[in-house]
Each structure stands twice: as structure tokens, then as C-alpha cells.
Amino acid sequence: xxxxxxxxxxxxxEGAAGLAGSYAATLTHLFRKPVTEQYPEYKRPMPTRTRGxxxxxxxxxxxxxxxxxxxxxxxxxxxxxxxxxxxxxNGRRQAxxxxxxxxxxxxxxxxxxxxxTLALQLTPEFAFCKDDIAxxxxxxxxxxxxxxxxxxxxxFYAHAGIAAGTPKGSHIDEDEPVDVKSIMP
Amino acid sequence: MTPLGAxxxxxxxxxxxxxxxxxTRRNPxxxxxxxxxxxxxxxxxxxxxxxxxxxxxxxxxxxxxxxxLFLFVIMLLGLPxxxxxxxxxxxxxxxxxxxATLVALFALIGADPTAKTVLPAAMAGPAAVGTILFDKYxxxxxxxxxxxxAALAAVMLLGRGKTGRKIAAAGGRAA
Amino acid sequence: xxxxxxxxxxxAALLFAIGGVMAAARRSILLIxxxxxxMLAAAGLAFAGAGLAWNxxxxxxxxxxxxxxASAEAGLGLALLVHGRRGGGTDRADSYHRLGEES
Amino acid sequence: xxVELLIGAGVMLVKMAVALAxxxxxxxxMILLERKLLGRFQVRYGPNRVGYFGLLQPxxxxxxxxxxxxxxxxxxxxxIFLVAPAVVAGMALLAFMLVPFGxxxxxxxxxxxxxxxxxxxxxxxVLALSSLAVYGLALGAWTSxxxxxxxxxxxxxxxxxxxxxxxxxxxxxxxxxxxxxxxSDIVAAQSGLPFAVTEPFAFILFIIAALAETKxxxxxxxxxxNELQAGxxxxxxxxxxxxxxxxxxxxxxxxxxxxxxxFLGGWHGPVLPPIVWLGIKVLAVPVFLIWTRASLPRLRYDxxxxxxxxxxxxxxxxxxxxTGAILVAA
Numbered sequence: 032x033x034x035x036x037x038x039x040x041x042x043x044x045e046g047a048a049g050l051a052g053s054y055a056a057t058l059t060h061l062f063r064k065p066v067t068e069q070y071p072e073y074k075r076p077m078p079t080r081t082r083g084x085x086x087x088x089x090x091x092x093x094x095x096x097x098x099x100x101x102x103x104x105x106x107x108x109x110x111x112x113x114x115x116x117x118x119x120x121n122g123r124r125q126a127x128x129x130x131x132x133x134x135x136x137x138x139x140x141x142x143x144x145x146x147x148t149l150a151l152q153l154t155p156e157f158a159f160c161k162d163d164i165a166x167x168x169x170x171x172x173x174x175x176x177x178x179x180x181x182x183x184x185x186x187f188y189a190h191a192g193i194a195a196g197t198p199k200g201s202h203i204d205e206d207e208p209v210d211v212k213s214i215m216p
Numbered sequence: 217m218t219p220l221g222a223x224x225x226x227x228x229x230x231x232x233x234x235x236x237x238x239x240t241r242r243n244p245x246x247x248x249x250x251x252x253x254x255x256x257x258x259x260x261x262x263x264x265x266x267x268x269x270x271x272x273x274x275x276x277x278x279x280x281x282x283x284x285l286f287l288f289v290i291m292l293l294g295l296p297x298x299x300x301x302x303x304x305x306x307x308x309x310x311x312x313x314x315x316a317t318l319v320a321l322f323a324l325i326g327a328d329p330t331a332k333t334v335l336p337a338a339m340a341g342p343a344a345v346g347t348i349l350f351d352k353y354x355x356x357x358x359x360x361x362x363x364x365x366a367a368l369a370a371v372m373l374l375g376r377g378k379t380g381r382k383i384a385a386a387g388g389r390a391a
Numbered sequence: 392x393x394x395x396x397x398x399x400x401x402x403a404a405l406l407f408a409i410g411g412v413m414a415a416a417r418r419s420i421l422l423i424x425x426x427x428x429x430m431l432a433a434a435g436l437a438f439a440g441a442g443l444a445w446n447x448x449x450x451x452x453x454x455x456x457x458x459x460x461a462s463a464e465a466g467l468g469l470a471l472l473v474h475g476r477r478g479g480g481t482d483r484a485d486s487y488h489r490l491g492e493e494s
Numbered sequence: 495x496x497v498e499l500l501i502g503a504g505v506m507l508v509k510m511a512v513a514l515a516x517x518x519x520x521x522x523x524m525i526l527l528e529r530k531l532l533g534r535f536q537v538r539y540g541p542n543r544v545g546y547f548g549l550l551q552p553x554x555x556x557x558x559x560x561x562x563x564x565x566x567x568x569x570x571x572x573x574i575f576l577v578a579p580a581v582v583a584g585m586a587l588l589a590f591m592l593v594p595f596g597x598x599x600x601x602x603x604x605x606x607x608x609x610x611x612x613x614x615x616x617x618x619x620v621l622a623l624s625s626l627a628v629y630g631l632a633l634g635a636w637t638s639x640x641x642x643x644x645x646x647x648x649x650x651x652x653x654x655x656x657x658x659x660x661x662x663x664x665x666x667x668x669x670x671x672x673x674x675x676x677x678s679d680i681v682a683a684q685s686g687l688p689f690a691v692t693e694p695f696a697f698i699l700f701i702i703a704a705l706a707e708t709k710x711x712x713x714x715x716x717x718x719x720n721e722l723q724a725g726x727x728x729x730x731x732x733x734x735x736x737x738x739x740x741x742x743x744x745x746x747x748x749x750x751x752x753x754x755x756x757f758l759g760g761w762h763g764p765v766l767p768p769i770v771w772l773g774i775k776v777l778a779v780p781v782f783l784i785w786t787r788a789s790l791p792r793l794r795y796d797x798x799x800x801x802x803x804x805x806x807x808x809x810x811x812x813x814x815x816x817t818g819a820i821l822v823a824a
Contacts, residue, residue, distance in 0.1 A: 243571075245571070245574070245633070245636055245637075246571075246574075249574070249629075249633070252629065259622075268613065268614065268615045269615055269618070271615075272615045272618040272619055272622055273618065275622040275625075275626070276618060276621055276622045276625055279622075279625070279626060280621075280622055280625025280626055280628070280658070281625065281655060281658070284625070284628050284629070284632065284651055284654070284655055285655065287629070287632050287633070287636070287651060288632070288648065288651040288652060288655070290636070291632065291635075291636050291644060291647055291648050291651065292648055341614050342614055342615055342618075342675050343673075343674075
């Protein structure tokens, strides 16, 4: 009986200590500096590989990188990218129009992975709200930027073997064209 | 008519009207709501009659506890809400009997000449009521408390039901 | 000056009668119980009026005792209702006739 | 005679207006205070966008609630559904008429008590009003035609009936010491030591029972967000939801006022003017409640019932007995 009383007393003490402990914990929190980041005033720098708004970049010489190959459109799981290819001057392929519907985009980055010319890139910019959902349909003019994005020095046409404006064999790491009519090695 | 008298008639009309509504509602929750109105009016009438302590206790006990209990039971059991009006035929026999009783009662009340004098306004303090309750009627108070205790025990027994007995049996086996 | 005792008694009698009719005419146990509560409250009202008429507090003491009675009655009645309902019964008073003749 | 009556009515109206404004204003800013304090307890800022320090947040919230659509679901009992929130807020506001704010003043030879209604059964009336507030909850829940609401309403009704007993019993020692049910007399009886010192157990029991009566964490089972969505007010929206919400905060302020009156000595205190003392005491209680909300987890339902019936009620009864013995011996 005495033992039982002791245990009841102990239980009461233990419970009171538990309550006091939780009150004390919250009280100490009251005097700590809040960890909240005040968003519009302070914008945390996002990592460069954050997947936000999509842009179309240009090569160092100022030409569009996009060759309208439709790979991004095919890779897109929500079908938010559409375009029309055409042939520009010098016989280059380019997009007649290029359209991304950001209201559907899920920012998965598959289009960026699919892009063979590194033209299409995702940027850390994520806060671009609109009142009208139709405004989320971005046209090529809105998507095109004047820089090379994450790969400023890369120039697809400087590497590729397509003769579009430049003679064959003049590209980086490209051999002279072989004259198939000659027997010389 | 004095203001207090007007209040009495007002609450009497309210209470009786709500009582009639209670008796005729199909939906049990509506009936309970009307019954609450009845008890609030009765409490107010008691307060007007110089009995503030019983009046407030009426509100606390009847309206605040008993009717909440009724509501609780309705919600717990999910009693169905009937539709349409009650058949008036069902009220026929009881209403006739009640009317006869009332006529007799009114005759008796009317026959008493002392009851015609208008009552003076008075207000009893709770201390005086408490003194007389525990001084003169202590036996009745004890009896009511024993009654309440018995009711409590009975409710416990009823409330345990079959599951309680099963648990007790299981506990007995385990021990 | 408030009202004549006869008016108080009349109001109490009316409330009592309504409660009585309700207890007799309604089928739901719940509403029968409410009717009984009305009758008890009406009795309390008459007691309080009489207490005022004869200027003593016994009437008010009686109201409080009645209140204790009423709460015991309501608690027990509702517990019986819950018990009956749990045992597969209904809240209709007519359906509790297990001890009566087969019908 | 008529002039006296008119002046009395005018004074009464002014007192009502002041009490209503103070109660509603305090309730509105109690919401801000709760959000701010809760934020700091959780190491974040809380609302600070609307106005300096978020001071206009209550206005913004009220405006939002007013402009929201008032949805009345199909299958509800319309009349009861519309009235239920008003019962909760109304009963809490009504109880303010009984709270005394100070000594009786004498203005131009007229005695003006600083309380709207002074009655010799004040304490019981407070209990009566708090017990009537259950109807708003239970009826609102029943009529919502929603399982979660119904469960919340059943829990709320059972919880409030159970804890009302402990609440009333914990106040009995106060009445025994003050020898009156009149709130002004109870305050006057504490001109020496407040009852929180002379009746510490009654004080603790009252706080616990009152926490349960106001449905605050750790006793917020009727609305238990993670099991019952929002419990009894799941189906309410717009201003009707706001009424439930305001009712809860008015209740908090009311609880502060009642604890100040019953246990902390009302307006009595050294140096500062009485009304300031009352204000400090009234605000201290909600701050404690918010602190509690930040600190304690919610009880399980069986724990709640066990605490009420097996701990609080017996302890309160023992407390009554002991107080009686002390008073008789003294």
C-alpha cells in the first residue's frame, strides 16, 4: 500500500516535471531569433541548377541555338512545348515559332536533358505569377535571351559537321573533308 | 401592469408557446430546441417571481445539462427525423383528459379569492434559500442525493452493457 | 407588484397539461421524458409562486429539490433508452413489451 | 422619476457599448496575439505583413471573412444551421455583462457601478451561460450533416457536460470564502490576499476545467484537426465560421476576466490604477493559454474523460471538504 502511494506520488511528480519541461522548452524558444526568411525583402540565392522558368539561349556569336528538332517537345511529359521548324538563311534549321505553356509545365527538366544544342535551359527564376492564365503561354520572343545561360561558351555550329554558312572541315575537331574521287590517302 | 408583471406574461406566453411546439415537433432535435426555450422561459419566470437562485439553477440544470444530455443521446443514437405533421388523432384522448383537468383546476384556482390579490415584488437572496434548504429540508436534500447516487450507479451498470461485461470477464481470465 | 397568484398557477397548470399530453401522446421515449420534465418544471413554478404568495422560502427550496429529482429521472431514463437501443430496440415506447403478451 | 430612468438607461447603454467594444476588440487582437506568440514559440515571426507589426491583420481577416462565400450545404437543417454560430458568440458576449470592472463610481451624485448587471447569483449565471454555449456547438455539428461534424459535436457535448461539473465544483471554495455568489462581492473579498494564494488547488482545477470548457488545446477534441478536419465547424464558411472563431476568442478573454475576478483579486493591486491591474490580469490568462497551446499535445478522448471524472471531480470534492474544514476551524 505504501509502495503504491509512493508510485502514485512519483507519477504525479513525473507528470508535473514533464509538463514543466514542455513549458520551459517553448519559453526558451520565445526568446530565440526566428529562423524565418522574410521572402520578398530577402530572396535566398537559388542554386544555378534550380529548375524554374525555361529560356532559349543564344550561342556566343549571337545566333539562336535552337534548331527546332522537336526533341524537347517529344520529351515533355505534359506536352507543353510546341514549335514549327523552318529553314533560315544559310540553310539552317530554326524555329518559325516556339511556344511553351507554363501553365502546364511541371518544371521536370526533361526538355533540357533532351536538347542536343543546349538551347533550351531551365533557370532559377520561379516567381512569375500572372493574373490571366492565358498569359502563361510564352512565345519565342519572350523565351529568347541574349546570353548563353549555363554554357556561355558553347557553340553548337562550331562543333557540328553541318555546313551552314561555314565551309566543311572548318569546325572544331573536324577533319578536312575527304575527296572521295581522289585515290590519295 | 408593472414591468415585472409584463415580463412574467411575456415569458409565460413564450414558454407555453414553445411547449406546444415541443409537443408537436416530429424532429427530435427541433423538439429539444423548443424544450430549451421552455426551460429558459421557466427560469426567467422564476426569477421574476423573486426566486433568482432556482431560476438560474433551472437554466443550469434543465437547459444546460439535461437538455444537452437529450441532444447528446439523439446525436449518439442517430434518432430518425420524422417527416410531416403528427396525426392529430393521437392527441385526441390525452388532450380531452388534459382539458377536463384544466377546467377543474381553473375552477379551483378561480374559486380561491386570496389568489386574486396581486403579489408583491420580492427578491430572495441565495444565502437565505440555502440556509432554509440545508436547515429545514436537510433530510429531503439527503434523500435526493441518495436518489442521484442510486441513479448514477444504475446508469453506470446500464452503460457498461455487454462489452463491459466481456472486458471484465477477459480481465478476470487474465488475472 | 407582479401578477396574481392565480395567473402563476394557471401558467403552471397549462405547462403541466402540455407536458402531460406530450407524455401521453408521443411515442418516442425521448419526447415522453421531455414531457415529464415539463410537468416537473411546472410543479416547481407553482411552488415558487406559492412561496412568493405566502412570503416564505420553503417554495424555493422545493424547486431545488424537484430539480434534483428531475435530473435523476432524466439521467436514468436516457441511460435506459441508450441501453434499450443498444440491445437492438428502438426509441418507440410501444415496442418495449417483452414482458407483455405476445402480439 | 422618468429622468432618473432615462439617465439609468443611458448609462446602461454606454456601459454595454463599452463592454461590447472592449470584448470584441480584445477578441480580434487576441487572434493577432495568438498568431504572433505562437509564431515566436515556434521560432518564426507570425503575421507581420498587414500594417506595422501586423497590427491591421485582424481587420484584413475580418474583411476576408466578410467577402467569402457563405456556403450552406445541401441537406442541412437551415434554421438551426444559421443560428448555431450566433449562439456560441452570443453566449460568450452575454457573460461579459456580469464581469465587474471596478468599484462603484459616483458621478454627479449618482452611483454608477462599473458592471452592467449586478446580481446576487452572478456566479451561477456565468455557469449557466457557459453551459448554454454547448448548444451552438452541438446543434451546429448535428445539422451540418457531416460525419466529422457529428463526431466533433458528440465529443464537444460530452466534454462540456463533464467538465462543467468540475468547473462548478472548483468554484465552490471561492464561494465559501467570499460568502456570496455576487462577482463584485467576490472581488471585494480578495482585497487582502487573492484566492489564487488562499485556494491554489481550486485555482489549478478551475484553469484545467475552463481550458476544457473553452475547447482550447490540449482539450480541443471537438475540432481535432488531424482526426476530424475541423470537427463541428467543418461545414461552416465565411462569416458564420468567423462567428465560431470570434466566439472562441471572446471566450478566451472572458476566461481571463473570470479568472481575474474569481482568483486573481479583480482590480485590486498596488500602485497602478485599478483598471490597469484588471487589464493586466485579464490579458495574462490568454497569454498563458497560448503558451499552453504551444507546449502541450492534445489528449486522447478516453484520457480526457478519465481526467475529468476520475481526477478533477474527486479532487474538487476533496478541496471543498478541506476548505470547509479550514473555514470551520478558523
